[in-house]
Amino acid sequence: MGVSNTDSDKTQEEEQQDLPKVVLFRPPPAFSLIGEESFASNKFQFLKTYDSQLPLDQYLPTHSHSIKAILSSAGAPVNADILQLLPEVGLVVTTSAGLNHVDIPECRRRGIKIANAGHVYSDDVADLAVGLLIDVLRKVSASDRYVRQGLWADKGNYPHGSKLGGKRTGIVGLGNIGYEVAKRLEAFGCAVSYNSRKKKPYVSYPFYHNVCELAANCDALIICCGLSDETRHMINKPVLSALGKEGFIVNIGRGDIIDEKEMVSCLMRGEIAGAGLDVFENEPNVRKEFFAMDNVVLSPHRAVFTPESLKDLSQLVVGNLEAFLSNKPLLSEYVDNK
Amino acid sequence: MDCNGYRQENHDQNLFPKPKVLVLEPPPVFIYHEDKLSQKFHFLKAWDSPLPLDQFLTTHAHSVQAILSHGSCPVTTNTIRLLPSLGLIVTTSAGLDQIDLQECRRRGVSVAYAGSLFSADVADIAVGLLIDALRKISAGNRYVTQGLWANNGDFSLGSKLGGRKVGIVGLGSIGLEVGKRLEPFGCNILYCSRNKKSSVSYPYYSNVCELAANCEVLIICCELNDQTRHVINKEVLLALGKKGLIINVGRGAIIDEQEMVRCLMQGEIAGAGLDVFENEPHVPSELISLDNVVLSPHRAVHTEETLMALVDLVIGNLEAFFSNKPLLSPVLLDE
Numbered sequence: 001m002g003v004s005n006t007d008s009d010k011t012q013e014e015e016q017q018d019l020p021k022v023v024l025f026r027p028p029p030a031f032s033l034i035g036e037e038s039f040a041s042n043k044f045q046f047l048k049t050y051d052s053q054l055p056l057d058q059y060l061p062t063h064s065h066s067i068k069a070i071l072s073s074a075g076a077p078v079n080a081d082i083l084q085l086l087p088e089v090g091l092v093v094t095t096s097a098g099l100n101h102v103d104i105p106e107c108r109r110r111g112i113k114i115a116n117a118g119h120v121y122s123d124d125v126a127d128l129a130v131g132l133l134i135d136v137l138r139k140v141s142a143s144d145r146y147v148r149q150g151l152w153a154d155k156g157n158y159p160h161g162s163k164l165g166g167k168r169t170g171i172v173g174l175g176n177i178g179y180e181v182a183k184r185l186e187a188f189g190c191a192v193s194y195n196s197r198k199k200k201p202y203v204s205y206p207f208y209h210n211v212c213e214l215a216a217n218c219d220a221l222i223i224c225c226g227l228s229d230e231t232r233h234m235i236n237k238p239v240l241s242a243l244g245k246e247g248f249i250v251n252i253g254r255g256d257i258i259d260e261k262e263m264v265s266c267l268m269r270g271e272i273a274g275a276g277l278d279v280f281e282n283e284p285n286v287r288k289e290f291f292a293m294d295n296v297v298l299s300p301h302r303a304v305f306t307p308e309s310l311k312d313l314s315q316l317v318v319g320n321l322e323a324f325l326s327n328k329p330l331l332s333e334y335v336d337n338k
Numbered sequence: 339m340d341c342n343g344y345r346q347e348n349h350d351q352n353l354f355p356k357p358k359v360l361v362l363e364p365p366p367v368f369i370y371h372e373d374k375l376s377q378k379f380h381f382l383k384a385w386d387s388p389l390p391l392d393q394f395l396t397t398h399a400h401s402v403q404a405i406l407s408h409g410s411c412p413v414t415t416n417t418i419r420l421l422p423s424l425g426l427i428v429t430t431s432a433g434l435d436q437i438d439l440q441e442c443r444r445r446g447v448s449v450a451y452a453g454s455l456f457s458a459d460v461a462d463i464a465v466g467l468l469i470d471a472l473r474k475i476s477a478g479n480r481y482v483t484q485g486l487w488a489n490n491g492d493f494s495l496g497s498k499l500g501g502r503k504v505g506i507v508g509l510g511s512i513g514l515e516v517g518k519r520l521e522p523f524g525c526n527i528l529y530c531s532r533n534k535k536s537s538v539s540y541p542y543y544s545n546v547c548e549l550a551a552n553c554e555v556l557i558i559c560c561e562l563n564d565q566t567r568h569v570i571n572k573e574v575l576l577a578l579g580k581k582g583l584i585i586n587v588g589r590g591a592i593i594d595e596q597e598m599v600r601c602l603m604q605g606e607i608a609g610a611g612l613d614v615f616e617n618e619p620h621v622p623s624e625l626i627s628l629d630n631v632v633l634s635p636h637r638a639v640h641t642e643e644t645l646m647a648l649v650d651l652v653i654g655n656l657e658a659f660f661s662n663k664p665l666l667s668p669v670l671l672d673e
Contacts, residue, residue: 033495123500127523131469138641140466140634141476147633148626152619158635163643164462187519188462284487291483298482299475300493306473308498 020068020325021047023086025056025076028095030310038314039071043322046071060085069093069321078102083110091324093317097121097177097304098226098254099334108336115320118332119176120312121304126180128303129222129252132276133169133185135297136248137162137220142294165189170218172211172235173225173253174200181222193218196225211235215242220250227254235259240266248274252303255280264289267296278303356380357660360399362391362417365408365430366638371649378653381406395420404428404656409638413437418445426659428652430638432456433561434669443671450655453667454511455647459640460613461515464557464587467611468504468520470632471583472497472555477629500524505553507546507570508560508588509535516557528553531560546570550577555585562589570594575601582607590616599624602631 022044031039039046047067052059060067069091072078078092083106090112092102097117107114135141138161146158169185171178171194182192182205193206195214200207208214211234215221221243225231235249235258243249249272251258260281266272267289274295280286283301290296319331359379361368368375375381382402387394395417403423407413409431415438418424427437428450442449470476473496481493504520506513506529517527517540529535530543543549546569550556556578560566570584570593578584584607586593595616601607602625609630615621618636625631639645654666 029492033492123524124498127469127499128473128475130523131466131473131475134462134466135470135475138463138466140463140470140632141479143635144470144476144633147621147635150626152621152635156619157637160637160642160645161640163459163641165458166643183522184519187522188465189458284491286482286487297475297479299478300482300487302473302478302493302496305495306498307495308501310495 019043019045021045021063021066022069022071022093022321023047023049023060023063023067023089024071025049025082026073028071028073029305030095030313033305034307034310034314038311039318041318041322043325044069056082057085064088069324071095071317071321072102074098074101076101078107080106083107083112091115091321091330093320095313095317100227100254104334104336113324113330114334115324115330115332116334117313118316120316120332121309122176122180124306124309125177125224125252125303126184128278128299129177129181129224129250129276130184130188132250132252132278132297132299133220133222133248134164136250136274136276136295137164137167139295141297145294167191167220168193168218170194170208170214170221171205172196172214172221172223172257173231174203174205175224175226177252178222178224179203181224197230212239212242215239215247216244218243219246220248223249223251223253223257225253225257227256231257233257233259235263237262237266240272243272245271245273247272248276250276252278255283260287267293357404357656358382358399358402359404359406359656360384360395360402360421361406362413363408363411365406365411366645367430367649367652368406370645374649375653379656391417392420404659406430406652406656407437409433409436411436415441418442418447426450426656426665428655430648430652435561435563439669439671448659448665449669449671450659450665450667451669452648452651455651455667456640456644457511457515459644460512460559460587461519463613463634463640464512464516464559464585464611465519467585467587467613467632467634468555468557468583469499471585471609471611471630472499472502474630476632480629502526502555503528503553504555504557505529505543505549506540507531507549507556507558507592508566509538509540510559510561512587513557513559514538516559525555532565547574547577550574550582551579553578554581555583558584558586558588558592560588560592562591566592568592568594570598572597572601575607578607580605580608583609583611585611587613590614590618595622602628 049059064086067086068088070089071093073095093115143158167190169190169192171182174194174196185192195208195211276297278299279301323330356379360382362384382399384394401423404426407429413427418441424447426448432452478493502525504525504527506516509529509531527540529540530546530549534542599622611632613634614636658665
C-alpha cells in the first residue's frame with residue numbers, strides 16, 4: 001500500500017505544479033539577453049504557450065484555472081480574445097514601458113490590474129537620446145567613419161559641427177523619459193520647451209499646444225512619447241517643414257510616430273539637417289536610403305538595453321508578480337492619466 | 339558703393355590706415371574669415387612670402403605692433419627680438435606652449451588667447467565620445483548600415499552610464515564643464531588636478547594612478563606640459579582595468595599611445611573615445627580595426643558658432659590694443 005500524500009510528502013515538482021501560473025505567449029527579449037533565471041521565483045511558475053504546438057484556444061482552457069497573471073511583451077498582444085480564455089487572470093505585467101499591445105479598456109472592464117516597466121529604462125533611454133543628439137550635431141559617427149576611411153590624413157579636416165549650447169530643443173512627450181532628457185540637455189546649455197498631451201503644472205519649460213508650433217520654435221525635436229492612435233505619424237510633412245533646413249530630429253519613441261517616408265524625402269532634399277534614430281517603422285528592416293546619408297545616425301533599437309537596466313527590470317517584474325500574488329500593492333502599477 | 343563713397347573711403351584710408359598685423363601662418367579664423375578680419379586690419383602674410391622669415395620680418399614687418407598666431411604656430415624668441423615695436427600677440431588657441439612667454443614678459447609684450455571659449459565645445463565632445471563608447475552608438479550605426487541588423491539579429495548590449503564613477507584628469511575650465519554635464523546622468527565625479535579645488539565637492543585624488551584605480555572612466559581634460567606628457571602610462575591603464583574606458587580631449591601625448599593601443603588590443607581596458615592623437619592626423623591602424631573605440635579628427639575649432647565667436651574675440655582684442663583699451667582675454671604673465 002502507498003503512503004498517503006500529505007503536504008509535507010509532496011515532491012518538489014509537485015509543489016511547483018501547485019504554484020500559481022504566469023502565462024507567456026512569447027519569450028521577452030530580456031530572457032535571452034540576461035537569462036531566464038533572473039525572473040525565477042518560488043511564488044509562481046511560468047507557463048510558456050510558445051513551447052506547445054497547440055493553438056491557444058486549445059492549450060489555455062486546460063490550464064486556465066491556475067493562470068493568475070500574464071507576462072507580456074511587445075509582439076504578443078493582450079486582447080479580448082486572449083482574456084476571454086483566461087478568466088482567473090488578475091494582472092498583466094509587461095516588460096516594456098509602452099502598453100500599446102495591451103487592450104487597456106478590456107483589462108479595466110474585467111478588473112485586471114496592469115503593471116509595466118515603470119521608470120526602469122528611463123535613464124538609459126534618455127542617455128541614448130542625448131548621445132544621438134550630440135552625434136548628429138557634432139557629427140561623431142560621421143567623422144569616426146572619415147577617420148576609419150583614412151581620409152583625415154588624405155583630405156584634411158572634417159567639416160565643423162554645430163554647437164549644443166544655445167540650441168532650442170523641443171521635447172515631444174514630457175513623460176518620465178522626456179523629463180530625464182530635458183534635465184540632461186540643460187547641463188549642456190540647451191533651452192528646453194515641450195509638447196505633451198497636457199501642460200505639466202510643476203515644470204517651467206515653455207509649453208506648446210501642438211507639435212507643429214513646437215517644431216517651428218526649436219532647432220532639434222526629441223521624440224520621447226509613446227505610440228498611440230494620436231501619435232501615429234504625428235511627425236509629418238508640416239511638422240518637418242516647420243522644423244526646417246537647420247533642424248534635427250531624434251527619435252527614441254517608436255518608429256511609427258514619424259511618417260518615415262516623408263522624413264526620408266525631407267532628408268534627401270535637405271529640408272531638415274539630420275536625424276538620430278533608434279526606432280523605425282519596420283524593424284529590423286531600415287530603409288536603405290538612410291544608409292548613404294552622412295547626417296543620419298542609425299541605432300538598432302537598443303535604447304533600453306543595458307545589462308544593468310535589464311537586471312532592474314527582472315527584479316521589477318518578479319516583484320510585481322510576487323506582490324500581486326500576496327495581495328500587496330504593485331511596485332509599478334499603470335494608472336490611466338485622465 | 340558709388341564712386342564718391344569709394345573715394346571717401348580711400349581718402350580715409352590714407353588718413354587712418356588700418357593697423358598692421360603680422361601673421362606667420364594662417365589660423366582657421368583667417369582661412370575662413372579673412373574678409374571680415376581684413377575690414378579692420380592690414381595683414382602682413384609671412385607664409386605667403388618667398389623670403390625666409392627673418393628676412394621678411396626685417397624687410398616688411400619691422401614696425402609691426404601685433405601678431406596673430408595659432409596653437410601650432412611657434413612665436414619664438416628670435417621672432418620677438420626681430421620686432422622692436424611688438425606690443426601684442428593674439429593667439430586663437432587656449433594653449434600657450436607655442437609662445438615664448440618669458441621673452442614676452444621681458445619685453446612687456448601682452449598676450450591675448452582664446453580663454454575658455456572652446457571649453458563648452460570640448461566638454462560636449464568628451465561627453466559625446468563617452469556615451470558613444472559606452473552605448474556603442476557609432477558601432478551600432480555600422481552594424482545597421484552593413485545590413486547586419488536585418489540579417490544577424492540584435493546588436494550587443496552597451497553599458498549603463500548612470501552610477502558610473504568618472505575620473506576627470508585636470509579640473510580646469512574644460513574639466514569643470516565635463517563634470518557639470520555628467521552630473522544629471524547620475525555619474526559620480528572624481529578628479530585629479532595640480533591642486534585641489536576648494537570650490538568643488540568632487541572627491542580629489544593627488545595622483546592619476548590612484549584616480550584610475552577608483553573609477554571606471556577616465557576623461558583627460560588637462561593641458562600638455564612636461565608633467566603631463568605620457569602621464570597616462572601602462573600602470574594607469576592597468577589600474578583603470580578591464581571594464582575601464584578612456585576618453586581623451588586634451589592632447590594625444592598625454593597618453594602613451596602605443597601602450598594604450600596594446601591595452602585595447604589585449605582587452606586590458608574596455609574601450610576608448612579619442613579626439614586627439616600623438617601624431618595627428620595619423621591614427622594607429624590597430625585603432626581603426628577596433629569596434630570598441632570612437633575616433634574623432636581633432637579640429638582647432640569644433641563648431642561654426644565658436645569659430646564666429648573666435649573671430650569676434652580676435653577682432654575685439656586687436657581693436658582694444660590699438661585703441662589703448664584693456665584686452666578682452668589677456669593672459670596673465672606676471673608670476
